[in-house]
Amino acid sequence: MNLWPQLTLARRASALRAMHAQRGNSDARGSTRFGRVNDTNAPVSASVYTVEGFAHEFLRELNFGQGVDLDRASVNDKYLALSRTVRHYLTTRWLETLRNQHQDQAKVVAYLSAEFLLGPQLDNSMLAADLEDIASQALAELGVSLDELRGAEIEPGLGNGGLGRLAACFIDSLATMDVPSIGYGIRYEYGIFRQTFEDGRQVERADHWLRLGSPWELPHPENAMEVSFGGSTRRMKGGPDGARTWTPDWHVTALPYNYMVPGYRNSRVNTLRLWSARATREFDLETFNSGKYVEAVRARTYAENISKVLYPEDSTPQGKELRLQQQYFFVAASLRDFLENVLPEDFDLKGLPDRITWQLNDTHPVIAVPEMMRLLVDERGWEWADAWAVCQKIFAYTCHTLLPEALEVWSIDLLGKLLPRHLEIIYRINDEFLEEVADRYPDDTLRMRRMSIVAEQPVRAIHMAHLATVASFKVNGVAELHSELLAKKVLHCFAQMWPEKFTNVTNGVTPRRFVRLSNPRLSDLITEAIGDGWITDLDRLRELEPLADDAGFRLRFRGVKAANKKHFADVLAKRDGIEIAGDAMVDAMVKRLHEYKRQSLKLLHIVSLYEGIKSGRTPLDSVIPRTFVFGAKAAPGYVRAKETIELINAVGRTINADASLQGRLKVAFPANYNVTLAERLIPASDLSEQISLAGKEASGTGNMKFALNGALTVGTDDGANVEIRKLVGGENFFLFGMTEPEASALQSSGYDPGSFYESDPELKAALDMMASGVFTGGDRGGAVASLFASLTERDRFMALADFRAYMDAQARVEAAYVDHEAWSRSAVLNVARSGFFSSDRSIQDYLDRIWGALPINQSS
Ligand code: NBG
DSSP states (O other): OOSHHHHHHHHHHHHHHHHHHHTTSOOHHHHHHHOOOOTTSSOSSOOOOSHHHHHHHHHHIIIIISOOOGGGOOHHHHHHHHHHHHHHHHHHHHHHHHHHHHHHOOOEEEEEOSOEEOOOOHHHHHHHTTOHHHHHHHHHHTTOOHHHHHHTOOOOEESOSHHHHHHHHHHHHHHHTTOOEEEEEEOOSBOSOEEEEETTEEEEEOOOTTTTOOTTEEEOGGGOEEEEEOOEEEEOTTOOTTOEEEEOSEEEEEEEEEEEEEOSSSSOEEEEEEEEEEEOHHHHHHHHHTTOHHHHHHHHHHHHGGGTBOOOOSSSOOOOHHHHHHHHHHHHHHHHHIIIIISOTTOOGGGHHHHEEEEEESSTTTTHHHHHHHIIIIITOOOHHHHHHHHTTTEEEEOOOOOGGGSOEEEHHHHHHHOHHHHHHHHHHHHHHHHHHHHHSTTOHHHHHHHOSEEOSSSOEEEHHHHHHHHOSEEEESSHHHHHHIIIIITHHHHHHOGGGEEEOOOOBOHIIIIIITOHHHHHHHHHHHOSGGGTOGGGGGGGGGGGGOHHHHHHHHHHHHHHHHHHHHHHHHHHOOOOOSSSEEEEEESOOOGGGTHHHHHHHHHHHHHHHHTTSSOGGGSOOEEEEEEOOOOTTOHHHHHHHHHHHHHHHHHHHOGGGTTSEEEEOOSSOOHHHHHHHGGGOSEEEEOOOTTTOSOOSHHHHHHHTTOEEEEOSOTTHHHHHHHHOGGGEEEOSOOHHHHHHHHHTTOOHHHHHHHOHHHHHHHHHHHTTTTTTTOOSHHHHHHHHIIIIIOTTOHHHHHHHHHHHHHHHHHHHTOHHHHHHHHHHHHHTOGGGBHHHHHHHHIIIIIOOOOOOTTO
């Protein structure tokens, strides 16, 4: 390519800038958008919202940021330059937000989360900054393919699944709704592992997402914090009631990296601050000086391991020391960061409840409670009672599970070794709490044992959910059913004692990423019909309802789905070398692999269909062409989950290779399901599989994304499915299976999966077919035998009990699907009635029910 366009554009842009500078920065968009720009404050000029202006900034970044010219730039050079360019356009708003925040000293929500599963940043930032058109034109004029640069982005996989993705949706909504807030988390050097398949088995590879540069973050070493561990405590002479002196024996430095969290086309850019662990310099020096080079390096590695990897667990914690280190590491750094860097120096901490709510995203950050007590009592000399009174007003806890094994518990030994002072504080909190329980319920020792923060069995341990519940002023579940079960079962005694503490906030997803960005065709269709107000007011999708009865609209809606399928098929072909028919029904089950989610039930359905065809029971031409799409990572140590992956792949291989099916059934299991792939798959899907055993899935958020994009759900009465069905209407949702009370009753009456196996011939045939080894080259051992035994003998999540109902629901799906008009009517209604599932609504609920903070509208 010759240099001419680059030079002319650069010249034109610099002339433009000079002009704007002369006019005192009053270019039309810059001034209305950003308001007054004070000359003494950076940035001195807003980026210019023209194609030329953008091209100029891009070339500048390429030249001065990457040190290359356009001709010699690699795709990665261009991606980095583009990202930084886009970032510049948001910077003015960011600095303004920070400045206003500092001036206003408004109440802030701090979202403490060990995971933020952000997904790709480039498109979202361009969307927020309203740069899509300008950027694509500018790049086109420079002969650069925006799509190619998009393809170069490596998404930050700093989360496992729903919990981490929820945090990312929430910070998007907080910014869009103009709520002063800050996200605090960990900058893992390796995010969730990259999944590959070898012979159909999951193999984990390191996700070195930072290797090609990370244009979206800004390190702030000057705000580094020291975090301490270990050591011992002793009585503090002359200290206040309860104070002790902690002498830790090792330290690490927490280095913050700031990420922008732009609101959608408003004036707010909030901050996400992620901490990275470094060895402290003192530690190094000492060791170096004593000539122990190898030890010094080892010490450094030990310290830096803290933020090295994200624990690849979902729902079940791994009782690992490193994990507790991670939790305390980011929480301690965040609390101090807020007290020292956000609050003014002379701030009276008694006023803390008016300045902040720490939202605890599950139990991972709950160690913040004793840390805050330590800061107030030991470091600031407060009386215990005063400190506790403040603590009880600043924390709120969101629980994300119902599985008992997923409730975090730390052994006393470990906690005492790593955080001896915190353990003492927890003991005292517990003592006082149990006194309160005893006052309320005299002589009820059973209740006291049940509620104690210190569990005695099987080893003495700290029950983090109990600590969180005792300390927080509000506790919420993440869907109506979940919140109800929390209060009725998991935290029953607590809800009896403090009913007003318990509330519900049903999860939501951001419509910016999960409709507007990921489904541009549907977005255009909606916008054409009802305007674009829905992007920030998703309830307005209701206005689409009448269009469900408009044949012309439905035709266009089907056109959108067909085009999305074609696009998804292209993505799969390119990304995974998987060929799928462009027009078959897309039936998707994407989520972490977990027994309670019941991928095995889905597998039984597929095997049963296949068995029906092979045995002649089902005529081939009666089979609706379907592509079953799976996306699922299994925790590396979760053997049964990995076996399920192996079997899905084995079944898929056999079915896909069986020419006698004439391509009617197809199983696609692309490896390494992530946010990027979700954004391609969800808009292309017809059917959404949400088939967990009732009472096990806290909420689900994939279920919401599918419904919003016009897929119909086949689902149990579980989590947020309940609310989805209520809203979209039972006739537009394929409900099946036991309810939670039915499942509980069956469980307690002595569930026997064998009896279901014996009494349902289709179920038996499907299980026998799998057990016969036809899918595994004759191998009947290994994963085949293990899954067979687990399902027929124990079946902890009662897949066999729901099998018949599930098959019937699938028959209803098939009958409905052949009527294209009726199906697309239902699909349109799913979109129109899913506005409730915007994370903006969730955030509004948090504001109304928990935080009591009002958004500050800067732009008004
Ligand atoms: C998950 C639940 C999901 C829920 C997300 C977000 C954990 C511990 N919980 O059902 O399993 O949608 O949290 O709330 O990962």
